[in-house]
Amino acid sequence: MQRQVLERWLSVGVMFGLGAMIIYKWQTNRLNLYIHPRYTSLLVATAVVLLLVAVGMALTKAPAIPKRMLALLTIPVAFAVLVPARPLGANLVSGKALNANSSDNLLARWKTNLSDDSKSWTLLEWTTAVRQSDLEVLRDKQAAFEGFVYRTPDLPADEVLVGRYVVTCCTADGTALSLRVKANNGADFSNDQWVRVEGTFVPAEINGSIVPQIAGTLVSIEMPSSPYLYP
Amino acid sequence: MAVVSIDVKPKNQRKWLLFFAPIIGILGLWLASGWLVPSNLAPLTNKLQGLVTTFQGIFIEALPFLSAGVIVSVLIGEFVKPQHLASFVPQNAFGASIFGSLLGLLFPVCECGAIPTSRRLLRKGAPASMGIAFALAAPVVNPIVLISTSIAFGDVRWALARVGFTIIIALTIGLIIGAGIKREAILTPLALTPDVEHDHSHCDHDHGACDHTHEQPKGRLAGLIAHGSVEFFEMAQYLVMGSLLAATMQTFIPQSALLTLNDSGIGFFAPLLGIVVLMLVAVLLSVCSTVDAFLALSFLGLFHPGAVMAFLVFGPMIDIKSTLMLTTTFRRSAVMAMVVLAALFAIIAGLISYVVLI
Structure with a gap:
């Protein structure tokens, strides 16, 4: 009983x-x-x-x-x-990163209308802009977007990837976007720290090819209340 | 099919599993909690915390739809009498399959809800072919999914093609398995137990809850709560297992590996490969059918329309969690047959779409 x-x-x-x-x-x-x-x-x-x-x-x-x-x-x-609640972050980027050569149509489907003010662009809008336009057209445009820091071993100490996930329904479908940032204080940041990137778009030449990159500084911020972007 | 084999293990192997599962679980929980974990294991803690986030995403997302399905099932249990069902359900396998594949229009449930509802109908005496066709078709053939697919693709033809393929596949499978084979050979003992009105003895599950007797709860509401809570836990346990498996695979198998596989097809096999890869993605992701159209849309750039159609048709019928849930209602051999046939027909649907939509 x-x-x-x-x-x-x-x-x-x-x-x-x-x-x-x-x-x-x-x-x-x-x-x-x-x-x-x-x-x-x-x-x-x-x-x-x-x-x-x-x-x-x-x-x-x-x-x-x-x-x-x-x-x-x-x-x-x-x-x-x-288990401490934490958003998808640098820990899963390798599994969920956007495949570079097949992302064009994916981004087109996420229909993002780009405003003229590049300072209001999120990482999703930046990624779209980079795919759609000639990198030279974007040169010197101002950037101010948020994301988490993601380091890969091949990057120099002052360069990081700043990433963010795009979520359509739930975390099971999260797709990671990232943009390379060369920051004077880049060495101070480690994986998963949330930052605001403040700088300008300056394409860089790496191993003979031109890659999109922001040059500027990283400002440490609290994790945004909605850590993901929704297309 | 490894998913199904979890329950096929012989008794002594299952005992080992029962012994080790809690140990592995506690070890995993400790690592994921990050509490006093040595720093050289930190990367593993990171991965496991990502796994937990993915798991909670699938589980929490599916919870409302599962609950809705259980509520529908309990209401049918309470208000639909077997003689009602017998009076308007065709008793021949063909009619029953058609009826089952269209019934979702009346009961808008996704895959988590379709299976408890299907089992309830079977216990009310519905033909096996109807139960199979309903379980497979209802997740897609319902107003919510029709609307969400049309909105996602901005084109009603996608929604209609999706529903059309699903109806044809579900009723064909219902016919193949359900016609000429005895109910007893297809359904689990539980799904065979007749659902008698106001029978609140709760011995309708085979997991030993009724080894001991307990006082009968009084009243109709009490009966609904008792039925509903047992059914909720019974289905939700498979949701937990399925979400765990899906989250584990997502954490340790990079999506890029699948995409690379997709890009490697040549010539005649390229469209086929795309279809198979997206069907695998559907199984791994285990996303609810009410929301998967938005997800499918994001694949349209990476895969040809035929592959996306196969994803839309196959995913709601078969994925990790729904396959586990199907075993509550159908015998393992029948579930295997459903998985294989659904996969085969989904590939054909994908190839037809590839030719027509290209």
Whole structure:
């Protein structure tokens, strides 16, 4: 009898935990680390339903849920409690980077209308501009965009890649964009630090080919409340 | 097919799995938490935290749709009587398959919701061919997906072609598997259990929750909550497993590897390769069918339209999480047959689209 009661309350607890996890992530502005903001209200509604069902399970003495199912559904809750929430970052760029030779159409599909003021461009707009135009046309345009620092071993100390993910639905479809930045203080930054790039577009010649690059400084910033870009 | 084999392991192997899974899980959790982790393991912690973010993305995104499916299923359980169903569902396999493949227009559910709904209908006495056709077609043949596909592609023809292919494939598979084979050979014991009205004994799952008796909850609402919560956990456990697998593969297999594979096809095989690669991507990503059109759109630049069509048709029918969920309703041999046939027909649909849309 004791054991049954325990199992029943465990079932209620896991159901409650799932709902509470979503509410907590919503309240702490972390839901958008995982999904496109357009689904936020849908998720909050779902969380309310789960919490109500949990209360209902407790009040009606609903039967216990089999242990294997409880154990598996504890996983997302355990992740939420024990693993620090962090957005997709430098850790996954190698797996999710945009393939350079096939990205043109992809970017065209993300239809970005470029304004005349290049200082308002996000990294997505910069990437689009770089693909669409002659690099010389962009020369000396001013840049002020945000992203995280991503280093690769082949870059000199004062050069970093500044990256950001584009998310269509959820983090499962995140695609990493990045632009090379040569910064006088570039050596001070390490992977995943969020920065604002302030500088101008100056194509650089590397190993005989011209590559897009921003020259300027990096300013350390807090992670933006929505770390991803949404096309 | 490795996905299906998880449950095919012999008993003693399963015991080993049960023994090691928690140990590996706790070890992984510790590494991912980053708490007192030695600095030389930091890169692994980084990767695992990325894995967790991807997992939560898939899991959280699917949760509302799974819950909706369970609610629909519980409501059918409560309000649809077997004799209702018998009076308007054709009893021959062909009619039942057609009916099943179109029923999604009435019950707008994605793949996470289609499977509990399908099982509920089967327990109400629906023919097996109808259950199969519904489970495969409903994720696409419903108003929400029609609208989202039209909006994403800005062209209603894409949506219509997607729905058309899906209906044809689902009803063909429903016919092939469902006609002439006994229900008992296709359905799990659970899906065969007749769903009797107001039977709140909750012994309708095979996982041992009813080894011990407990007092009967009173009232209709209590029954709905009891049914709903058990069904939610039963389906959600496969969502967790599927999301974990998909997130692990995404973390450790770079997408660029697949794209490189796509670019390596030559001549006659190039279109075929693109189709197969995008179908693999669909299985790996395991994204819900209500949102995958937006994702598919982003592939249109990288792959030919036939491959994108194969992605749109195959992904909602078969991916890691839905394959696992299908095993709650259909026997493993039937699930295998569904996976193989769906893959085959999706390739054909892709090739037809390649020729027509190019």
